[in-house]
Amino acid sequence: MELILWRHAEAEDAAAGGDLARALTKRGRKQAGSVGRWLARRLDDDWVVLASPARRAAQTAKGLGRDFEEREALGPAAGAEEILREAGWPGGKRSVLIVGHQPTLGEAAARLLGLRGGLEIRKGAAWWFAAKRGEVFLKAVMDPELAGGRG
Numbered sequence: 001m002e003l004i005l006w007r008h009a010e011a012e013d014a015a016a017g018g019d020l021a022r023a024l025t026k027r028g029r030k031q032a033g034s035v036g037r038w039l040a041r042r043l044d045d046d047w048v049v050l051a052s053p054a055r056r057a058a059q060t061a062k063g064l065g066r067d068f069e070e071r072e073a074l075g076p077a078a079g080a081e082e083i084l085r086e087a088g089w090p091g092g093k094r095s096v097l098i099v100g101h102q103p104t105l106g107e108a109a110a111r112l113l114g115l116r117g118g119l120e121i122r123k124g125a126a127w128w129f130a131a132k133r134g135e136v137f138l139k140a141v142m143d144p145e146l147a148g149g150r151g
Helices: 026-040 055-062 080-087 104-112
Strands: 002-007 048-051 096-100 126-132 135-142
Touching: 002 026, 002 104, 026 055, 026 126, 026 135, 048 055, 055 096, 080 096, 080 104, 096 104, 104 126
Parallel strands: 002 096, 048 096
Antiparallel strands: 002 126, 126 135
16 A cells, blocks of 8 residues: 655635635645646556645645545544544555645654654655555655745
8 A cells, every 4th residue: 555645735824714714825836736747647546535624735636636535534633543544554455645734744654654753744745655565665755846836
């Protein structure tokens, strides 16, 4: 199984509808598009894409250019355990891409690597993990700036 943790791209600081209504900035839309295109070239059709119900996460997921499902359990208040459970990690039958939030994604990444605490995942960045024969490894990290989105 493989798992990609993709942090939502840069978003507005505040929105009239509250935290869940915060939209991506112009820079954030560019970040989501560049990382989304990078991912799209590498993912086959068997991947499941899940996103937080927050507007900024859904807008980031749209940068991938394929269908995705919003899940309440992946919202800003989610914990690392919920993220990994929703992904079906590590024994799921399909690979999963999750678009979510910091610090939760950083905590999930640290757990996957056997570290305590959390790691900083930059806005718009995607961390790609794989599990094979009981071992977990970090396959790739793509930052929006490297993908052409000026992170």
